[in-house]
Amino acid sequence: MNYIDNIRLDDCFTKDNDLALMNGVQALVRLLIEQAKLDKDNGLVTHGYVSGYPGSPLGTLDLELGRSKKHLEKHNIIFQPAVNEELAATAAWGTQMLGLYDRPQIDGVFSMWYGKGPGLDRSMDALRHANMGGVSMKGGMVLAVADDPIGKSSTIAYQSEQSLISAGIPVFYPANVDEVIPMGLQAFALSRHAGVCVALKITSDTADSNSVIDLGKLRPISSKLENPINVHVNRHDPALDREAALIKRRIPASKDFIKQNKINNVIFNPTKKTLGIISVGKATTETIDALDKIGIKDPERSGIGLFACKIPWPLIDQEIINFCKNFEEILVIEEKASIVEEQVAHILFNSKSRPRLSGKLDASSKEELVPKISELSSDIIADCLLKKAIHSSISIDIPKTKSEAIGGNLPPVVSRTPWYCAGCPHNSGTKTPDEEVVGIGIGCHSIGYFLHPEKLTNFSQMGGEGGHWIGRAPFSNHKHTFQNIGDGTYAHSGSLAIRAAVSANVNITFKILYNDAVAMTGGQKAIGGATPWAISKQLAAEGVKKIYVVSDEPEQFKETKLFADKVGIFHRDELINIQKEVREISGVTAIIYVQTCATELRRRRKRGYVQDRDIKMYINPDVCEGCGDCAEKSNCVAVKPVEHFDGTKRQIDQSVCNKDYSCKKGFCPSFIGVQAGSISIKEKKKFPDIPEIINDLKKPKKKLNNIQNIIMAGIGGTGVSTVAAIIVMAARIDRLFAQSMNFTGLAQKNGAVTSQIRIGKEKSLYDRSARLPNETADVLLGCDAVVSVSPSITRTLNPLKTNAIINGRVEPVGVAGVHIGTVVDDSLLKKHLENHLQTENIDFIDISNLAEALVGDTVSANIMMLGIAAQKGLLPIEVDSLQKAIELNGVAIEQNLRAFNWGRLLCEQPQSVFNLAGLNSKKSEIISIDKYVDNFSDILEKYQNKEYSKIFLSNVKKIIKKENQIDKSEKELPLSRKAALTLFRAMRYKDEYEVARLHTSGDFAQTFLNENKNAKLEYYLAPPLFSKKDPETGHLLKRRFGHWVYKVFKVLSYLKFLRGTKLDIFGYTSERKKERALAKKTITTINKISEILNDNNYKKIIEFLDIPLSIKGYGHVKEKNIKIAEEKWDKSFDKILNNQNLKKVS
Secondary structure, three states: OOOHHHOOOOHHHHOOOOEEEEEHHHHHHHHHHHHHHHHHHOOOOEEEEEEEOOOOOOOOHHHHHHHOHHHHHHOOEEEOOOOOHHHHHHHHHHHHHHHHHOOOOOOEEEEEEEEEHHHHHHHHHHHHHHHHHOOOOOOOEEEEEEEOOOOOOOOOOOOOHHHHHHOOOOEEOOOOHHHHHHHHHHHHHHHHHHOOEEEEEEEHHHHOEEEEEEHHHOOOOOOOOOOOOOOOOOOOOOHHHHHHHHHHHHHHHHHHHHHHOOOOEEEEOOOOOOEEEEEEOOHHHHHHHHHHHOOOOOOOOOOEEEEEEOOOEOOOHHHHHHHHOOOOEEEEEOOOOOHHHHHHHHHHOOOOOOOEEEOOEOOOOOOEOOOOOOOOOHHHHHHHHHHHHHHOOOOOOOOOOOOOOOOOOOOOOOOOOOOOOOOOOHHHHOOOOOOOOEEOOOOHHHHHHHHOHHHEOOOOOOOOOOHHHHHHHHHOOOOOEEEEEEHHHHHHHHHHHHHHHHHHOOOEEEEEEEOOOEHHHOOEOOOOOOOHHHHHHHHHHHOOOEEEEEEOOHHHOOOHHHOOOOOEEEEHHHHHHHHHHHOOOOOEEEEEEEOOOHHHHHHHHHOOOOOOOOEEEEEOOOOOOOOOHHHHHHOOOOEEEEEEOOEEEEEEOOOOOOOOOHHHHOOOOOEEEEEHHHOOOOOOOOOOOOOHHHHHOOOOOOOOOOOEEEEEEEEOOOOHHHHHHHHHHHHHHOOOEEEEEEEOHHHHOOOEEEEEEEEEOOHHHHHOOOOOOOOOOOEEEEOOHHHHOOHHHHOOOOOOOOEEEEEOOOOOEOOOOOOOOEOOOHHHHHHHHHOOOOHHHEEEEOHHHHHHHHOOOHHHHHHHHHHHHHHOOOOOOOHHHHHHHHHHHOOOHHHHHHHHHHHHHHHHOHHHHHHHHOOOOOOOOOOOHHHHHHHHHHHHHHHOOHHHHHHHHHHHHHHHHHHHHHOOOOOOOHHHHHHHHHHHHHHOOOOHHHHHHHHHHOHHHHHHHHHOOOOOEEEEEOOOOOOOEOOOOOOEOOEEEOOOHHHHHHHHHHHHHHOOOOOOHHHHOHHHHHHHHHHHHHHHHHHHHHHHOOOOOHHHHHHHOHHHHOOOOOHHHHHHHHHHHHHHHHHHHHHHHHHHHHHHHO
């Protein structure tokens, strides 16, 4: 077996002397395994214990621990997921008491607690007790604390040091993944030596990074020290004795350990000392990048020293004094609060030769220098160093690349914000009646804050849901409020908040959003979670006055006896009415909204754990009006715009649809349900074979001289981070060092995701930041064009060297037309890119369309893009290594390898690939005005008759003639096209006859339905003559019709000749009367436009036509749009006419 065949994904857990790919989370798992191995090598018999609660940036640690169960068990390490962080910390300390109360057959237990910043706050009581009480000499307790410095996936921007220091807990701060295991082993060693808990601060940059790690260099060299006396855990020491043990014995012992093991280190130590920099944690790598950026290639020659502070607290006095000696000025670079700077000031205060001290403030100018808020980066640090270098007369050399005027004249591009997943239960479950302002909670449902913040209150801490109202209620003008709370939060601590509300006797309804998963952090089961019926009994026992269960599938609860007494079980369609009822009830009420997380449900269906739903939902684009009511009703990202010959319609993206079906609530007859089993699949859909020439293609590889920087931009949930991991794994296969930093968090939910990849020949790569400094990207892989022009990406682009490959399919931002959802013009995105890069270095290709046509899935577009980059010679990695990495990834291997090779071929023979895909490589040419109008005319003839189409033609031709006369430079005749579309849509109002015709003989019917003649269909209709009305709104109610209605459609379509006659039974409804009147008004308006059109009113008339074009939809939706349009129509048109008359008078 050769070297490449011996590589596995779990090498990071199994091998000892090779390179391996691992991320920050996996590094914590390997730390536990390595500690077990180290103990065994040292003759100790120990076991391990790990417990905590998931939270970004360690949101997936419990999943990784679960996947690694066999590796952990091999080394006697127990993973115990916890109900919450506080109880996990208590259990972890319990392992340290083993020798006090038990007779173990082992020497001790090393334990790890994990949690994010707010979880640390929750656990401080338990951890303070643990650190005061001490830990075992042969056990040890390490705290993996996840810091989210910018709150990218948290309610607050967090720094953990202050809390940890207050409890006397030493803080270790790895700069990157490479340092996690060595420093973690040192943390365990310190914990055992001094009897203290030790924190391992893991920031987002470390947790969310992948690195190639040398497994032969994981263990640091440790100094042998004498064991301090009476520092370890004892029984029942009095409070003051425990305090004395910590302050007088444990902390001094900790300092001695840190000093003797030289954990902090000096990187640059110049002979001539000008500026001494103390950098903390990850700021060290960023400082090295920053020095390089401002042209200081040899810091020591420039009189610059650098002290890498890896333990922010406690500092070792002598280390600081020794480093600072003889420097003119000391600059402390640390993120957020001045933890280290204040210690340095205290240490140096009585020093004989005290240098100037800068940090948060510049010692010379007294102005702010290193930011106190947000996070640091190499670029921010470079700005700070530039000021100090100029002040200290240190020579600098900054290369200029970008013009400052770049991009100033272009309109901005919207940000891609997080959005609920397709079919997310929160799209339905969080809806409330009227203009209710709802209490927000922790979990996926908080994404609503990005979409409609005006409808939600401020955040509370996890488990505090409803507490705000207890304080507000006595003074509020509102009598009642609703409060969202997830089932995971309920299990974690939220049940106490409900108890508090009952105790306070406030009027509140808790909506327990039971989605059967801790979806925000990876779809885990809620530890300690209960079934809906058990929760109902708990609520009843707490004194909740009325309880409802609402579900998308209420029929699943056949055994109603399982629930508490008098619990009502209803379909989610009744949710609004139920909420109207409960808000009138005094006291605490609850609605348990039961619908499984859509993403988790998709996973379970794929794995066969849950039966798939039979019905696949489609939208007939011929029937669709593009009103967007389906998007508004569902708020679902699977409902996307699609261009049609008569405007923008809606379609259901089957690749992301999770079969929630709430979209069919849109008041529109275009929805068709197709029983999946009845769709004829011609054996298996065949895709084009890759031509044999693929085997003859060269396999280029870029020569790697310096660090290669790659930036990726895409949408959360589409595999951007996976492609980054594939690139880093391929580098590992080529025995290169590499690291990637993924910006994910909340962005995983349809938001902007970026990956920054750095590749080098030597391990010294890890002396550099995981993030790309400004203007250093060699390659941009733009999996999404919108994210590709965001500031976080464009800051890295360099017009002198960056090559960009951009996926030209522009996905909507969220749900187009709903809340902040919108569609971005691709031409604007191209212009933004051209403002940052050379045009010839940008490849803008609709890779998604190609992927769908060539391999059957748009998700493979990112892999296809990787193939393009490889074949263009933009990557310093072997093509074979990339293919091996795709295989190791283990997901859709054959499909992804095909996509990769199609990408390579696309690079060499683009036209051939487009031809094989059946696509046009060039944008479709605009059809002539005659063809454009004739198409509408032909449809109107089918719609009614030839005479009817002639009315259309005669009116439109007048416009065309006039526009040709007044503006011959406009070859495409935009006004005539818009007028033709306006008149066509008004004359072709979609009554029952037309809907029937389009469902039986329209384009959609002739393609999809003709290919699947045996398919069993469902239609969702609200015939005006037969449908019931909603008692609340007065709107017609849609209902399901079976396949039999297709035959009715056939008959109806033949009866179109009745339209407008006395025998037209549908023509007597108010809706049809309004549509006929609208058609006449449009004809009159178009006719008038042909008379008055001139150069002066040309643009105004084009703008005016947007008003009649805004009239879309069916029933009450169309009625509402007509009302809005009519309020503008006459006023706007009269203004044009009046201006016309004024011109004539003058």
